Structure formats: structure tokens, C-alpha cells
Amino acid sequence: MLDWDKEDLLKNVRERHPLVECLTNNVTVNDVANVILACGASPVMATDPRELEDFIGLAQAVDLNIGTMAPELDLSFEKSLAVAQKLGKPVVLDPVGAGAAKCRTEMLLRLLDTYPVAVIRGNASEIRALSGEAGKTMGVDASAGDAVTQETLPARTAMAAGLARKHGCVVAMSGAWDILTDGERSLVCRRGVPQMSQITGTGCMLTGLTAAFVGANPDRILEAAAAATEMMCLCGEIAWERTQKLQGGLGTLRVQLIDALSLA
């Protein structure tokens, strides 16, 4: 069980409806915008370097997801971090594909050494790659060898906590078991259903949801990230249950997930 009252944190999202400026990938950008709306926040998905300062200035949080790499986006990624630092806005970083492509890992390590972030939200393979531990990532999904189980929980938690301490941020490591840690305190969430990993973008959606919670609860980052994770997991359970009742498949699951988030 998580030691906080998630209702309170969600209520803040719904009452303050924070604006979340998202630099996210073109695969799941529509889903991320809809998830941010579903939880009661407002999305802006601007990536042009010429307008980042305007939109980050209006926003309560920044979602930086490097899912779509492109030479012409390098400046946008860097500038969003620089502007957020200057304006004191919290950044939730999704290190998509860290460990799978060398240019991703290198860019992320350099950015993390240069700019502060509030939360790193990634899967176990990505968090491992940023931690400098050995291993192999096979794509943008977590490798089976990185799964968190009862047996590996202590080591995985220590790895995430080490990364959190190194960068002075919260690490939200997603998987069948989610680990959330600020380096001192660590929480585990064992909810959710495996079917969520069979629709694209649930990780990106969770990053957007985390940014919404962080934007509405800026003084409780760990709790906000944990609330977002638990909300996503619980809504995934509800969505899968309804999908089964409807005898549906992955198309229905995706619709039910947005439904559950908006009705929560």
C-alpha cells in the first residue's frame, strides 16, 4: 500500500487544471494529449524552439519525451530543459529507448548532467541504461531480464534510488511492479495488468499523467508521481475488466483506458 491520499492529489489536478507543455513523440502524441485532458489538466504539444519559452512560461510542468529523435529536435530538447530551469518549472523526463540506441543514451546522459529534472519516468531497461549498469535493451520496451520480481526488487530499488540521488530527482520505474523513489524513500506499486503493455503509448501516457500531477502538486513530487502511477495502474485494471466483459481486444482496451481515466 502507498502511504498517501491519492484523492487529494487528483483533486488538485482537477481544480488547478495545470497546463502541461509536452515535447513528446509523434507515435503517441494524440494519446498523451487525451490522457492529460482526461485527468483534468490541459495539454500543449509545442516543440518549436522559437515558442518554447512562451509555452513553458504559461505551463505548470514540462513533459519531455524523447521517443521521436530527429536532428532538428535536438535544440528543442535542450532548450526546453534550459528554459524550464530558468523559469523554475518541473520537468518529467521520459528516456524512451535509452540503452537501445547509442545516440539516445549519450544525449540523455549529457542532458541529465547539465540540467535538473523533477522526475525520470522510464521502464526498467531505460533506467538501467541511465544508471550505467550492464545489460541489453532490445527496443523501446523493457527487456525480460530487467523485470522487477520479488527476488530482484531490492537490487532494482537500489539502482533506481542511486539514479535518483545522483540527479536529485524522483525516479519512477515502470513495469509489472512499479518502483518510485527519491533516493531516500521508495514506494512499490504492484497494480495494473500486463495487457497495458500491448497497446502502444501507455508509458508515454503515464509520463504525461505524471507531469499533470507534478504540475498540480509541485511541492510533493514523489507523491505526485506515485499517484499518477497508481491511477494509471488502477485505470488499466478497470479498463481490462470492462474490455473482457465486452469481449473486446486491444482496440477496446485503449478506449476503455481513456474512459477510466476520465471517469476516475
Added chain:
Amino acid sequence: MLDWDKEDLLKNVRERHPLVECLTNNVTVNDVANVILACGASPVMATDPRELEDFIGLAQAVDLNIGTMAPELDLSFEKSLAVAQKLGKPVVLDPVGAGAAKCRTEMLLRLLDTYPVAVIRGNASEIRALSGEAGKTMGVDASAGDAVTQETLPARTAMAAGLARKHGCVVAMSGAWDILTDGERSLVCRRGVPQMSQITGTGCMLTGLTAAFVGANPDRILEAAAAATEMMCLCGEIAWERTQKLQGGLGTLRVQLIDALSLA
């Protein structure tokens, strides 16, 4: 009540199935294509400057939506307007984020001073920004202070009509109440449901739908734009009613909206 026969205009879309060349944003590009298909038209979503002349040459209307700004798209936006002018194709412009980011407002004002458009379709904050009236826009959604109510209707209509006269085009200003005007005649549509603003892209979808109606009814631009607006509002009502019956949320609403448009 609107003083035209919308069935007639929709029939033209379904019989002539115009090709709509869309330069739109990567957040809602899939929804826009599906809405254009749902109403009976055909979408092409090309943005490469090297092929704009080919596709605009084939098309009956151009949907220019600046939702995704990027330095490498500047030329595409400008060229689409220049080619459309040369070939005499009507352009429906969606000034996403006008007023929220300086570079958007400036680019739009410059383009509108240089090229003709058939319709400007935006929310009240965007129309205000293009009209040069003072105010504050907080993102890509309309600000609460810009809402059209019984009290503000005359002033808002005058503002939209002034912009229409200035650029010799139709202005379609969306919101709880939609105002459509060519500077001389003004129509108001009070239909639709507020839930439509809680799914991303309903504004972009309406712009695509407007382009389809304009492409099929090029000699009745104001009526075409009003028909598109009313169709979107009525389908939104139907979609929300069905969503409630299904005890669904925003995921279901989005599916029902496309359903309603295709079954209308």
C-alpha cells in the same frame, strides 16, 4: 436556427467527395483524416514543399492548421498559401495558438496580410489575437474571458465581422456559441456539448470538416462553413448522448463522434 438547408451542402460533399489537402499538426492529424473520410471527402496530409503544388493541384480545398510549428515547416505553410492563390483553391486556416506564442501571432498576421484565405476557423482567443484586440491567451484552448455569452455576443460578433471584412473572408469562431460571419451576414450556432472540448482535436476536426464542405460548395463559403459547424455540433450532441447511455467516458466520446459524423 440557421437559414440554409444543410442537407443540400452535405449531399454535395458525399456526391463530389472533394479532395482536401491538409497541412495540419501531428497531434490530431489522424483524427482530421478520419473526419474528412467520415463526411465523405478524401484527405491528403502532405506537407513537403516539393509536392504541395501537385497535391493542391488535385485538391478542391486546402486545410492549413499551424498547430505544429517548426522552422522546417515555415516554407510549407507559406508555399501552400502561395500555390492555393495561384491555382484558385480555397484555404481554410486554423490559427492554432494565436495569441499564446508570439511567433505564431506574428507569422499568422504576416501570412494573412500577404495571401487570401476563404475561411479563418479558430476559437475566440485566437480570433481576438488576430483582430488585434487586447487580452491574454493561456495555451491552445480559448481563455474563459473570451467566452461568447448572451451579453458578449454583440461585441464578439462585431470583432469577428471586422476580421472577416479586413481579410475578405469568412470567420468561423468556435466555442459554446459559434459565430460565423462574412463581415456582412452573421450566423450563430448554439448547439454542441462542452464535453467536446475535453477531447483533443475537435477544433482541428472542425477545420478539416469545414475544408471538406468548402471544397464541395465553393460558391457558398459562409453556408458551407456554417454547415460544417452545425454538423460537428449536432454530432457532438449525438455522441455525448450515446456515450452516456454506454456509461462511457472521453475515450468512448471520441469514437462516438466519428461514428456520428459517418452515420449523419
Added chain:
Amino acid sequence: MLDWDKEDLLKNVRERHPLVECLTNNVTVNDVANVILACGASPVMATDPRELEDFIGLAQAVDLNIGTMAPELDLSFEKSLAVAQKLGKPVVLDPVGAGAAKCRTEMLLRLLDTYPVAVIRGNASEIRALSGEAGKTMGVDASAGDAVTQETLPARTAMAAGLARKHGCVVAMSGAWDILTDGERSLVCRRGVPQMSQITGTGCMLTGLTAAFVGANPDRILEAAAAATEMMCLCGEIAWERTQKLQGGLGTLRVQLIDALSLA
């Protein structure tokens, strides 16, 4: 009837879950990723030239879909073919809009003359444009004059087979009747429903599905492509039947299509 056992080929997708590296368009990229997941494979949608070698190295097949042209993507398209050739990975090419825009046709003809591909998967107008036959393409959808009927079947098959022999690949030509050929053997699939062409991206989805089947069955390319085509057609039939039972429209059809693919 097709002369192979599709269950066997689908089983290979589900057991080997190949990684499919996709360079696809921003209109349907989310649908393609979800279709690849639905059939049991894994998608990566990377287009950055700096990481193509890493991801293609991990992948079992490459989906190259030129739906979104952009000057900054030229290098990515070319490099994906060069890397796939070097690493011996099969490429499924979707020549979106060939014949409709000159720059597309020219680029495709040049790439096909320079690099090998395993499968060309396009509609009849696109295949015609690559074959050098005269005709007119009106957008990204097949022209009515290119439809395959009982009468035109022999000529259309000969055209597709000629293209297959020229490039030493399989040609999968989609439409109301699908023709699949390696230049020697030709198969016809007469399944599917016309409503599938009224939702955007069914062609792109089929290309992704084909890449998944090819990646899992690299020694049986023609059979793999035919299995993907038949699976898409049968799932389209199931989806349309369920959509009608639900009294739904095109929004429901899209959800049901992903459902049918994931439940097949």
C-alpha cells in the same frame, strides 16, 4: 483459396514476436504500432539517421512507408535501405502516393533501382506508377480506373508480376481484390470489406502487418505477405460485422479492427 496454412505463419509471429523497425508517416504511425502489437510483434518507430543502424540491427524486418515526405527525411529513407541491405534485413516498402506527386514517384524509382526490397505493398494506382504504365492517380487512394475486377485481373496480375520480376521482390497489390506475386507465382485474395478504405491508414496497417509476418517468416516471403493480407481482410470482415451489430460507424470500425487483429 490461398494454398498455404496461415495459422502456421501467424503462430510464428506470436512465438518469435519479431521487432519491426518502422519509418512510417505521422498520419497513421499510432495505428501501425498498435497493429504490430496486436498481431504479437514489437514495433519501433525510429526515423533519425543517427540511430537507424542500431534499431535495424535489433530488428527482424523494416517497414518503410513514405507517406510523410519531408526534405529532412530523405536521408532516413535512403539510409534505412542501405543499412537493411548491409545487415540482410528484409524491407517492406509502402510507396504511398506514387503517381500522385512527381517527387514521390521519382524518389521511389531511384531507391528501387539502387536497393533491394523484400516486398512492395501498395494500392493499384501506386503499383501502376512504379510499373511505368500510363494512368492518373488522384491522391493517396487508388483511382477507380485502377480497380481490379474479373475483367482486369489478368492484366493487373501481369503488371504486378512484371514489377516483382524487375526488382526481384514480392508485390502485394491491395484493393477490393488483392494480388500477391513474386513474379512466378500469383495469389488472389477476394476477402475484406469496402468500408476498410473509409478509415485512414488501413493500407499502412497492412504494410506493418506484412513486415511483422515477413520478419517472423523470412524464408517464405510470398506466403508471409499473403498471410498478412488475408488476416487483414478477414479481420476487416469481422470488424465490420461487429460494427453493424453495434449500430456503429467508422469510429467503431477502427476499434473493432484492432480488436479483431488482437483476438485472431
